[in-house]
Amino acid sequence: MSEQRQQPVAVPGNRSGTRLPHHTVAGVGAGPANLSLAALGEREVPGGVRLYERRSSAAWHPGQLSEGTRLQTSWLKDLVTLVDPTNRLSFLNYLVAGGRMYSFINAQYEEIPRLEFARYLAWAAGELGTVRYGSPVERIGHIGTGAAGRFVLHGPDGPVATADHVVLGLGTRPRVPACFEGLDAGGLVLAERLHARLRGAAVLPYQPAVVVGGGQTGAESVLELIRHGFRDIRWIGRRNWFAPMDDSPSANDFFRPTYLRFFHGLPAEVRQRYVAEQQLTSDGISLSTIQQIYQLNYEMYLREGRYPVMLLPGRDVVRACERDGQLVLWCERDWGGRERHAAPLVVLATGREAADLPLAPELLALTELDEAGQPVLEADYSVRWKYAEHNRLYVQNRSRTGHGIADPNLSLLAVRAATILNSALEREVYVIRDEHVSTAWL
Ligand SMILES: Cc1cc2nc3c(=O)[nH]c(=O)nc-3n(C[C@H](O)[C@H](O)[C@H](O)COP(=O)(O)OP(=O)(O)OC[C@H]3O[C@@H](n4cnc5c(N)ncnc54)[C@H](O)[C@@H]3O)c2cc1C
Structure with a gap:
Protein backbone atom coordinates (compact mmCIF):
# COMPACT_ATOMS: atom_id res chain seq x y z
CA MET A 1 0.00 0.00 0.00
CA SER A 2 1.25 3.42 -0.84
CA GLU A 3 -0.71 5.27 1.80
CA GLN A 4 1.45 7.06 4.31
CA ARG A 5 0.60 8.33 7.72
CA GLN A 6 0.75 12.08 8.01
CA GLN A 7 -0.24 14.81 10.37
CA PRO A 8 -3.97 15.43 9.97
CA VAL A 9 -4.57 18.46 7.83
CA ALA A 10 -7.81 20.30 7.18
CA VAL A 11 -8.72 19.72 3.56
CA PRO A 12 -11.60 21.89 2.35
CA GLY A 13 -14.56 19.76 1.25
CA ASN A 14 -13.51 16.70 3.29
CA ARG A 15 -16.90 16.28 4.91
CA SER A 16 -16.34 12.66 5.86
CA GLY A 17 -14.04 13.68 8.72
CA THR A 18 -11.81 10.66 8.06
CA ARG A 19 -8.13 11.22 7.53
CA LEU A 20 -7.21 11.29 3.85
CA PRO A 21 -4.33 9.12 2.64
CA THR A 172 -6.07 10.36 -25.10
CA ARG A 173 -9.63 10.22 -26.47
CA PRO A 174 -10.85 9.70 -30.05
CA ARG A 175 -10.88 12.85 -32.15
CA VAL A 176 -14.14 13.48 -33.98
CA PRO A 177 -13.88 15.80 -37.02
CA ALA A 178 -16.11 18.87 -36.87
CA CYS A 179 -18.42 17.64 -39.66
CA PHE A 180 -19.40 14.59 -37.56
CA GLU A 181 -19.85 16.43 -34.29
CA GLY A 182 -23.41 16.32 -33.03
CA LEU A 183 -24.45 13.89 -35.79
CA ASP A 184 -26.68 11.48 -33.94
CA ALA A 185 -26.71 8.63 -36.45
CA GLY A 186 -26.97 4.98 -35.47
CA GLY A 187 -24.65 3.96 -38.30
CA LEU A 188 -21.76 6.14 -37.12
CA VAL A 189 -19.32 4.26 -34.93
CA LEU A 190 -15.95 5.06 -33.37
CA ALA A 191 -13.24 2.56 -34.32
CA GLU A 192 -12.78 1.58 -30.67
CA ARG A 193 -16.44 0.45 -30.57
CA LEU A 194 -16.53 -1.33 -33.93
CA HIS A 195 -15.74 -4.79 -32.61
CA ALA A 196 -18.52 -4.59 -30.02
CA ARG A 197 -20.95 -3.19 -32.60
CA LEU A 198 -20.32 -6.02 -35.05
CA ARG A 199 -20.47 -8.82 -32.50
CA GLY A 200 -23.48 -10.94 -33.39
CA ALA A 201 -24.68 -8.48 -36.05
CA ALA A 202 -25.92 -9.95 -39.33
CA VAL A 203 -24.06 -8.62 -42.36
CA LEU A 204 -25.25 -8.47 -45.95
CA PRO A 205 -21.90 -8.87 -47.76
CA TYR A 206 -22.41 -6.19 -50.39
CA GLN A 207 -23.84 -3.67 -48.00
CA PRO A 208 -21.29 -0.83 -48.16
CA ALA A 209 -19.26 0.39 -45.21
CA VAL A 210 -16.96 3.42 -45.08
CA VAL A 211 -13.85 3.75 -42.93
CA VAL A 212 -12.65 7.33 -42.43
CA GLY A 213 -8.99 7.61 -41.41
CA GLY A 214 -5.87 6.40 -43.18
CA GLY A 215 -3.74 5.39 -40.18
CA GLN A 216 -3.18 2.14 -38.30
CA THR A 217 -6.60 2.23 -36.62
CA GLY A 218 -8.31 2.81 -39.98
CA ALA A 219 -6.39 -0.14 -41.46
CA GLU A 220 -7.35 -2.37 -38.53
CA SER A 221 -11.00 -1.33 -38.92
CA VAL A 222 -10.87 -2.39 -42.58
CA LEU A 223 -9.55 -5.81 -41.56
CA GLU A 224 -12.22 -6.11 -38.85
CA LEU A 225 -14.94 -5.42 -41.44
CA ILE A 226 -13.50 -8.01 -43.86
CA ARG A 227 -13.42 -10.57 -41.04
CA HIS A 228 -17.10 -9.90 -40.36
CA GLY A 229 -18.04 -10.55 -43.98
CA PHE A 230 -18.16 -7.03 -45.46
CA ARG A 231 -17.22 -7.04 -49.15
CA ASP A 232 -17.82 -3.42 -50.14
CA ILE A 233 -15.53 -1.35 -47.95
CA ARG A 234 -14.50 2.16 -48.92
CA TRP A 235 -11.43 3.36 -47.09
CA ILE A 236 -10.92 7.12 -47.06
CA GLY A 237 -7.61 8.76 -46.10
CA ARG A 238 -6.41 12.35 -46.24
CA ARG A 239 -2.84 11.68 -47.34
CA ASN A 240 -2.34 10.96 -51.02
CA TRP A 241 -1.37 7.36 -50.20
CA PHE A 242 -1.94 4.95 -47.34
CA ALA A 243 1.42 5.54 -45.79
CA PRO A 244 3.36 2.81 -43.97
CA MET A 245 5.23 3.51 -40.76
CA ASP A 246 8.93 4.19 -41.15
CA ASP A 247 10.48 1.63 -38.82
CA SER A 248 13.99 1.90 -40.28
CA PRO A 249 17.11 2.07 -38.08
CA SER A 250 17.58 5.78 -38.78
CA ALA A 251 13.93 6.53 -37.94
CA ASN A 252 14.33 4.61 -34.69
CA ASP A 253 17.14 6.98 -33.71
CA PHE A 254 14.36 9.44 -32.81
CA PHE A 255 13.23 6.99 -30.15
CA ARG A 256 16.24 7.13 -27.89
CA PRO A 257 17.17 9.21 -24.85
CA THR A 258 20.07 10.95 -26.62
CA TYR A 259 17.76 12.28 -29.31
CA LEU A 260 15.19 13.29 -26.72
CA ARG A 261 17.79 15.46 -24.94
CA PHE A 262 18.94 16.99 -28.22
CA PHE A 263 15.37 17.67 -29.32
CA HIS A 264 14.33 19.38 -26.09
CA GLY A 265 17.12 21.93 -26.52
CA LEU A 266 16.00 23.02 -30.00
CA PRO A 267 14.11 26.27 -30.70
CA ALA A 268 10.33 25.84 -30.71
CA GLU A 269 9.90 26.43 -34.45
CA VAL A 270 12.52 23.79 -35.30
CA ARG A 271 10.86 21.29 -32.94
CA GLN A 272 7.50 21.87 -34.62
CA ARG A 273 8.96 21.37 -38.06
CA TYR A 274 10.79 18.21 -37.05
CA VAL A 275 7.70 16.67 -35.47
CA ALA A 276 5.72 17.33 -38.65
CA GLU A 277 8.49 15.83 -40.82
CA GLN A 278 8.90 12.79 -38.57
CA GLN A 279 5.22 11.95 -38.28
CA LEU A 280 5.40 8.70 -40.23
CA THR A 281 7.96 7.26 -37.84
CA SER A 282 5.11 7.10 -35.35
CA ASP A 283 1.72 7.47 -37.02
CA GLY A 284 2.01 5.35 -40.17
CA ILE A 285 0.48 1.95 -40.83
CA SER A 286 2.51 -1.15 -39.90
CA LEU A 287 3.92 -2.69 -43.07
CA SER A 288 2.46 -6.07 -42.10
CA THR A 289 -1.05 -4.56 -41.76
CA ILE A 290 -1.05 -2.81 -45.13
CA GLN A 291 0.40 -5.95 -46.77
CA GLN A 292 -2.41 -7.99 -45.23
CA ILE A 293 -5.03 -5.67 -46.71
CA TYR A 294 -3.46 -5.78 -50.16
CA GLN A 295 -3.10 -9.57 -50.04
CA LEU A 296 -6.68 -10.11 -48.87
CA ASN A 297 -7.89 -7.75 -51.58
CA TYR A 298 -5.89 -9.69 -54.18
CA GLU A 299 -7.03 -13.15 -53.03
CA MET A 300 -10.67 -12.15 -52.83
CA TYR A 301 -10.44 -10.72 -56.32
CA LEU A 302 -9.14 -14.14 -57.48
CA ARG A 303 -12.03 -15.90 -55.77
CA GLU A 304 -14.93 -13.49 -56.16
CA GLY A 305 -13.97 -11.31 -59.12
CA ARG A 306 -14.05 -8.03 -57.17
CA TYR A 307 -12.00 -6.26 -54.55
CA PRO A 308 -13.63 -6.03 -51.12
CA VAL A 309 -11.69 -2.84 -50.30
CA MET A 310 -11.65 0.30 -52.42
CA LEU A 311 -8.82 2.58 -51.28
CA LEU A 312 -9.68 6.26 -51.52
CA PRO A 313 -6.61 8.36 -50.65
CA GLY A 314 -6.33 12.14 -50.95
CA ARG A 315 -9.86 12.76 -49.71
CA ASP A 316 -10.96 14.95 -46.81
CA VAL A 317 -14.49 14.43 -45.49
CA VAL A 318 -15.95 17.92 -45.08
CA ARG A 319 -19.67 17.30 -44.67
CA ALA A 320 -21.81 14.47 -43.33
CA CYS A 321 -25.51 13.88 -42.78
CA GLU A 322 -28.00 11.06 -42.38
CA ARG A 323 -30.52 10.43 -45.15
CA ASP A 324 -32.95 7.50 -45.50
CA GLY A 325 -30.99 5.27 -43.12
CA GLN A 326 -27.70 5.99 -44.86
CA LEU A 327 -24.84 8.22 -43.83
CA VAL A 328 -23.88 10.49 -46.68
CA LEU A 329 -20.34 11.91 -46.79
CA TRP A 330 -18.95 14.62 -49.03
CA CYS A 331 -15.19 14.54 -49.61
CA GLU A 332 -12.94 17.26 -50.95
CA ARG A 333 -10.35 15.72 -53.21
CA ASP A 334 -6.70 16.71 -53.03
CA TRP A 335 -6.55 17.32 -56.74
CA GLY A 336 -9.79 19.28 -56.83
CA GLY A 337 -13.50 18.61 -56.88
CA ARG A 338 -15.81 16.80 -54.52
CA GLU A 339 -17.29 13.34 -54.36
CA ARG A 340 -20.01 11.69 -52.34
CA HIS A 341 -20.19 8.34 -50.58
CA ALA A 342 -23.17 6.79 -48.83
CA ALA A 343 -23.32 3.76 -46.54
CA PRO A 344 -25.38 2.56 -43.59
CA LEU A 345 -22.15 2.08 -41.57
CA VAL A 346 -19.36 4.65 -41.20
CA VAL A 347 -16.36 3.98 -38.96
CA LEU A 348 -14.42 6.93 -37.55
CA ALA A 349 -10.71 6.23 -37.17
CA THR A 350 -9.74 9.88 -37.23
CA GLY A 351 -6.98 10.03 -34.62
CA ARG A 352 -6.82 10.82 -30.96
CA GLU A 353 -6.37 13.98 -28.90
CA ALA A 354 -5.14 14.69 -25.38
C1 LIG B 1 -5.39 1.02 -30.25
C2 LIG B 1 -4.08 1.66 -29.92
C3 LIG B 1 -2.91 0.95 -30.07
C4 LIG B 1 -1.69 1.52 -29.76
N1 LIG B 1 -0.57 0.80 -29.97
C5 LIG B 1 0.62 1.35 -29.75
C6 LIG B 1 1.82 0.62 -30.03
O1 LIG B 1 1.78 -0.50 -30.49
N2 LIG B 1 3.01 1.22 -29.77
C7 LIG B 1 3.09 2.50 -29.29
O2 LIG B 1 4.18 3.01 -29.05
N3 LIG B 1 1.98 3.21 -29.02
C8 LIG B 1 0.75 2.68 -29.25
N4 LIG B 1 -0.39 3.41 -29.01
C9 LIG B 1 -0.25 4.79 -28.49
C10 LIG B 1 0.01 4.87 -26.96
O3 LIG B 1 1.18 4.19 -26.64
C11 LIG B 1 -1.09 4.30 -26.14
O4 LIG B 1 -2.24 5.09 -26.35
C12 LIG B 1 -0.82 4.24 -24.63
O5 LIG B 1 -1.89 3.54 -24.05
C13 LIG B 1 -0.65 5.58 -23.94
O6 LIG B 1 -0.48 5.35 -22.57
P1 LIG B 1 -1.03 6.33 -21.44
O7 LIG B 1 -0.79 5.68 -20.13
O8 LIG B 1 -0.44 7.67 -21.68
O9 LIG B 1 -2.58 6.49 -21.74
P2 LIG B 1 -3.82 5.40 -21.66
O10 LIG B 1 -3.35 4.06 -22.03
O11 LIG B 1 -4.91 6.04 -22.43
O12 LIG B 1 -4.16 5.40 -20.12
C14 LIG B 1 -4.74 6.50 -19.47
C15 LIG B 1 -5.55 5.98 -18.31
O13 LIG B 1 -5.97 7.08 -17.51
C16 LIG B 1 -7.32 6.88 -17.11
N5 LIG B 1 -7.88 8.21 -16.82
C17 LIG B 1 -8.04 9.23 -17.68
N6 LIG B 1 -8.54 10.31 -17.04
C18 LIG B 1 -8.67 9.96 -15.74
C19 LIG B 1 -9.12 10.65 -14.57
N7 LIG B 1 -9.51 11.94 -14.63
N8 LIG B 1 -9.12 9.98 -13.39
C20 LIG B 1 -8.68 8.70 -13.31
N9 LIG B 1 -8.27 7.99 -14.39
C21 LIG B 1 -8.24 8.62 -15.58
C22 LIG B 1 -7.95 6.18 -18.29
O14 LIG B 1 -9.10 5.45 -17.91
C23 LIG B 1 -6.81 5.25 -18.74
O15 LIG B 1 -6.86 3.99 -18.14
C24 LIG B 1 -1.62 2.86 -29.29
C25 LIG B 1 -2.80 3.59 -29.14
C26 LIG B 1 -4.01 3.01 -29.45
C27 LIG B 1 -5.27 3.83 -29.31
Missing part, protein backbone atom coordinates in the same frame (compact mmCIF):
# COMPACT_ATOMS: atom_id res chain seq x y z
CA HIS A 22 -1.22 11.12 1.81
CA HIS A 23 1.29 9.99 -0.83
CA THR A 24 4.77 11.12 -1.70
CA VAL A 25 3.91 10.46 -5.36
CA ALA A 26 0.38 9.81 -6.62
CA GLY A 27 -0.60 9.14 -10.23
CA VAL A 28 -3.87 9.82 -11.99
CA GLY A 29 -4.60 7.17 -14.62
CA ALA A 30 -3.26 3.61 -14.73
CA GLY A 31 -2.36 3.25 -18.40
CA PRO A 32 1.12 2.12 -19.46
CA ALA A 33 2.64 5.55 -18.69
CA ASN A 34 1.77 5.58 -15.01
CA LEU A 35 2.15 1.81 -14.62
CA SER A 36 5.76 2.26 -15.71
CA LEU A 37 6.15 4.98 -13.09
CA ALA A 38 4.62 2.77 -10.39
CA ALA A 39 6.75 -0.23 -11.43
CA LEU A 40 10.01 1.73 -11.35
CA GLY A 41 8.93 3.57 -8.20
CA GLU A 42 7.80 0.48 -6.29
CA ARG A 43 10.93 0.17 -4.14
CA GLU A 44 12.12 3.76 -4.42
CA VAL A 45 9.17 5.94 -3.50
CA PRO A 46 8.24 5.73 0.19
CA GLY A 47 5.02 3.69 0.23
CA GLY A 48 5.18 3.10 -3.56
CA VAL A 49 3.22 5.04 -6.17
CA ARG A 50 -0.55 4.97 -5.70
CA LEU A 51 -2.54 5.26 -8.95
CA TYR A 52 -6.13 6.54 -9.14
CA GLU A 53 -7.90 5.02 -12.16
CA ARG A 54 -11.44 5.74 -13.32
CA ARG A 55 -11.94 2.36 -15.00
CA SER A 56 -13.43 -0.35 -12.81
CA SER A 57 -10.65 -2.82 -13.64
CA ALA A 58 -7.41 -3.12 -15.60
CA ALA A 59 -7.77 -2.52 -19.35
CA TRP A 60 -5.70 -1.17 -22.25
CA HIS A 61 -7.64 0.03 -25.32
CA PRO A 62 -10.02 -2.92 -24.74
CA GLY A 63 -12.14 -2.33 -27.86
CA GLN A 64 -9.09 -2.64 -30.13
CA LEU A 65 -7.61 -6.02 -29.29
CA SER A 66 -9.12 -8.00 -32.14
CA GLU A 67 -7.51 -11.03 -33.66
CA GLY A 68 -4.38 -10.08 -35.56
CA THR A 69 -3.80 -6.69 -33.90
CA ARG A 70 -0.10 -6.29 -33.13
CA LEU A 71 2.04 -4.03 -30.99
CA GLN A 72 4.00 -1.56 -33.13
CA THR A 73 6.78 -1.44 -30.54
CA SER A 74 9.33 -4.04 -29.45
CA TRP A 75 8.30 -5.94 -26.31
CA LEU A 76 11.76 -5.05 -24.94
CA LYS A 77 10.31 -1.58 -24.51
CA ASP A 78 8.06 -2.75 -21.69
CA LEU A 79 7.32 -0.91 -18.44
CA VAL A 80 10.83 -1.23 -17.02
CA THR A 81 13.49 -2.98 -19.11
CA LEU A 82 15.10 0.03 -20.84
CA VAL A 83 16.25 1.43 -17.50
CA ASP A 84 16.01 -1.51 -15.09
CA PRO A 85 16.03 -4.95 -16.73
CA THR A 86 16.24 -6.60 -13.29
CA ASN A 87 12.87 -5.17 -12.24
CA ARG A 88 10.37 -7.93 -11.37
CA LEU A 89 7.70 -6.33 -13.59
CA SER A 90 9.47 -6.97 -16.89
CA PHE A 91 7.68 -8.57 -19.82
CA LEU A 92 10.07 -11.52 -19.61
CA ASN A 93 9.16 -12.12 -15.99
CA TYR A 94 5.48 -11.96 -16.94
CA LEU A 95 6.06 -14.71 -19.51
CA VAL A 96 7.99 -16.90 -17.07
CA ALA A 97 5.49 -16.31 -14.26
CA GLY A 98 2.67 -17.33 -16.60
CA GLY A 99 4.50 -20.44 -17.86
CA ARG A 100 4.35 -19.27 -21.47
CA MET A 101 8.00 -18.53 -22.18
CA TYR A 102 8.69 -21.47 -24.52
CA SER A 103 5.39 -21.16 -26.38
CA PHE A 104 6.05 -17.47 -26.84
CA ILE A 105 9.59 -18.03 -28.18
CA ASN A 106 8.43 -20.75 -30.56
CA ALA A 107 5.63 -18.60 -31.92
CA GLN A 108 8.44 -16.42 -33.37
CA TYR A 109 6.66 -13.10 -33.33
CA GLU A 110 8.15 -10.10 -35.04
CA GLU A 111 5.34 -8.03 -33.56
CA ILE A 112 3.54 -9.39 -30.51
CA PRO A 113 -0.28 -9.47 -30.19
CA ARG A 114 -1.69 -6.38 -28.52
CA LEU A 115 -3.81 -8.73 -26.43
CA GLU A 116 -0.60 -10.10 -24.92
CA PHE A 117 0.59 -6.61 -24.05
CA ALA A 118 -2.78 -5.78 -22.47
CA ARG A 119 -2.54 -8.97 -20.38
CA TYR A 120 1.00 -8.04 -19.36
CA LEU A 121 -0.15 -4.59 -18.21
CA ALA A 122 -3.00 -6.11 -16.20
CA TRP A 123 -0.58 -8.60 -14.63
CA ALA A 124 1.83 -5.79 -13.67
CA ALA A 125 -1.00 -3.74 -12.18
CA GLY A 126 -2.13 -6.77 -10.16
CA GLU A 127 1.41 -7.45 -8.92
CA LEU A 128 1.81 -3.83 -7.87
CA GLY A 129 -1.47 -3.78 -5.96
CA THR A 130 -1.40 0.02 -5.77
CA VAL A 131 -4.05 0.86 -8.37
CA ARG A 132 -7.31 2.16 -6.98
CA TYR A 133 -9.92 1.34 -9.64
CA GLY A 134 -13.28 3.07 -10.02
CA SER A 135 -11.68 6.26 -8.80
CA PRO A 136 -11.96 9.12 -11.29
CA VAL A 137 -10.08 12.27 -10.32
CA GLU A 138 -12.20 15.19 -11.38
CA ARG A 139 -10.15 18.03 -9.99
CA ILE A 140 -6.68 18.60 -8.61
CA GLY A 141 -6.25 21.48 -6.21
CA HIS A 142 -3.46 22.65 -3.93
CA ILE A 143 -3.39 23.77 -0.33
CA GLY A 144 -0.72 25.26 1.91
CA THR A 145 2.58 26.87 1.00
CA GLY A 146 6.27 25.98 1.19
CA ALA A 147 7.10 22.65 2.78
CA ALA A 148 3.50 22.41 4.12
CA GLY A 149 2.00 22.56 0.62
CA ARG A 150 0.33 19.57 -0.97
CA PHE A 151 -1.93 18.63 -3.86
CA VAL A 152 -5.48 17.49 -3.18
CA LEU A 153 -7.11 14.94 -5.51
CA HIS A 154 -10.89 15.32 -5.72
CA GLY A 155 -13.23 12.55 -6.87
CA PRO A 156 -16.99 12.90 -7.54
CA ASP A 157 -17.76 12.80 -3.81
CA GLY A 158 -15.02 15.12 -2.57
CA PRO A 159 -11.31 14.84 -1.79
CA VAL A 160 -9.81 11.35 -1.89
CA ALA A 161 -6.11 11.91 -1.16
CA THR A 162 -3.30 14.39 -0.80
CA ALA A 163 0.16 14.10 -2.33
CA ASP A 164 3.51 15.88 -2.45
CA HIS A 165 3.83 15.23 -6.15
CA VAL A 166 1.24 14.20 -8.74
CA VAL A 167 1.81 12.56 -12.13
CA LEU A 168 -0.94 12.80 -14.72
CA GLY A 169 -1.11 9.89 -17.17
CA LEU A 170 -4.57 10.52 -18.59
CA GLY A 171 -4.02 9.28 -22.13
CA ALA A 355 -7.69 14.44 -22.60
CA ASP A 356 -8.48 17.63 -20.63
CA LEU A 357 -6.31 18.27 -17.58
CA PRO A 358 -8.46 18.28 -14.42
CA LEU A 359 -6.69 21.23 -12.80
CA ALA A 360 -8.60 23.45 -10.36
CA PRO A 361 -8.88 27.07 -11.59
CA GLU A 362 -6.77 28.36 -8.69
CA LEU A 363 -3.97 25.94 -9.62
CA LEU A 364 -4.24 26.82 -13.29
CA ALA A 365 -3.98 30.51 -12.38
CA LEU A 366 -0.53 29.86 -10.89
CA THR A 367 0.65 27.86 -13.92
CA GLU A 368 2.63 29.13 -16.91
CA LEU A 369 0.73 28.40 -20.13
CA ASP A 370 1.98 28.34 -23.71
CA GLU A 371 0.29 30.13 -26.62
CA ALA A 372 -2.10 27.17 -27.03
CA GLY A 373 -3.20 27.56 -23.39
CA GLN A 374 -1.40 24.37 -22.31
CA PRO A 375 0.91 24.17 -19.28
CA VAL A 376 4.58 24.62 -20.15
CA LEU A 377 6.55 21.45 -19.36
CA GLU A 378 10.16 21.37 -18.21
CA ALA A 379 12.69 18.79 -19.47
CA ASP A 380 11.70 16.55 -16.51
CA TYR A 381 7.98 16.70 -17.58
CA SER A 382 7.04 18.91 -14.63
CA VAL A 383 4.63 21.78 -15.08
CA ARG A 384 6.12 25.24 -14.61
CA TRP A 385 4.05 26.63 -11.77
CA LYS A 386 4.41 28.79 -8.65
CA TYR A 387 5.01 26.15 -5.97
CA ALA A 388 6.96 23.64 -8.08
CA GLU A 389 9.92 23.82 -5.71
CA HIS A 390 8.00 21.76 -3.14
CA ASN A 391 5.12 20.20 -5.05
CA ARG A 392 5.63 19.06 -8.60
CA LEU A 393 2.96 18.19 -11.08
CA TYR A 394 4.15 16.02 -13.96
CA VAL A 395 2.30 15.35 -17.20
CA GLN A 396 2.93 12.28 -19.36
CA ASN A 397 2.07 11.69 -23.03
CA ARG A 398 1.30 15.30 -23.85
CA SER A 399 4.45 16.93 -25.11
CA ARG A 400 5.16 15.88 -28.65
CA THR A 401 6.44 19.29 -29.72
CA GLY A 402 8.31 19.75 -26.44
CA HIS A 403 9.87 16.30 -25.99
CA GLY A 404 9.71 14.74 -29.44
CA ILE A 405 7.79 12.36 -31.67
CA ALA A 406 8.25 9.49 -29.20
CA ASP A 407 6.31 11.24 -26.44
CA PRO A 408 2.84 9.66 -26.89
CA ASN A 409 4.27 6.22 -27.72
CA LEU A 410 5.27 3.24 -25.65
CA SER A 411 8.88 3.37 -26.84
CA LEU A 412 10.36 5.55 -24.11
CA LEU A 413 7.85 4.85 -21.34
CA ALA A 414 10.48 3.64 -18.91
CA VAL A 415 12.86 6.46 -19.73
CA ARG A 416 10.19 9.09 -19.13
CA ALA A 417 9.06 7.43 -15.89
CA ALA A 418 12.68 7.23 -14.69
CA THR A 419 13.20 10.92 -15.53
CA ILE A 420 10.12 11.81 -13.48
CA LEU A 421 11.20 9.67 -10.53
CA ASN A 422 14.71 11.16 -10.53
CA SER A 423 13.13 14.60 -10.44
CA ALA A 424 10.46 13.90 -7.81
CA LEU A 425 12.90 12.15 -5.46
CA GLU A 426 15.64 14.71 -6.19
CA ARG A 427 18.34 12.09 -6.73
CA GLU A 428 19.50 9.92 -9.59
CA VAL A 429 17.46 6.84 -8.77
CA TYR A 430 17.91 5.56 -12.33
CA VAL A 431 20.83 6.22 -14.61
CA ILE A 432 19.52 6.69 -18.15
CA ARG A 433 22.21 5.23 -20.39
CA ASP A 434 22.55 5.73 -24.12
CA GLU A 435 26.20 6.43 -24.78
CA HIS A 436 27.05 4.69 -28.02
CA VAL A 437 25.38 6.82 -30.65
CA SER A 438 26.64 6.84 -34.22
CA THR A 439 24.52 9.80 -35.33
CA ALA A 440 25.92 13.24 -34.52
CA TRP A 441 22.81 15.31 -33.85
CA LEU A 442 24.76 18.35 -32.75
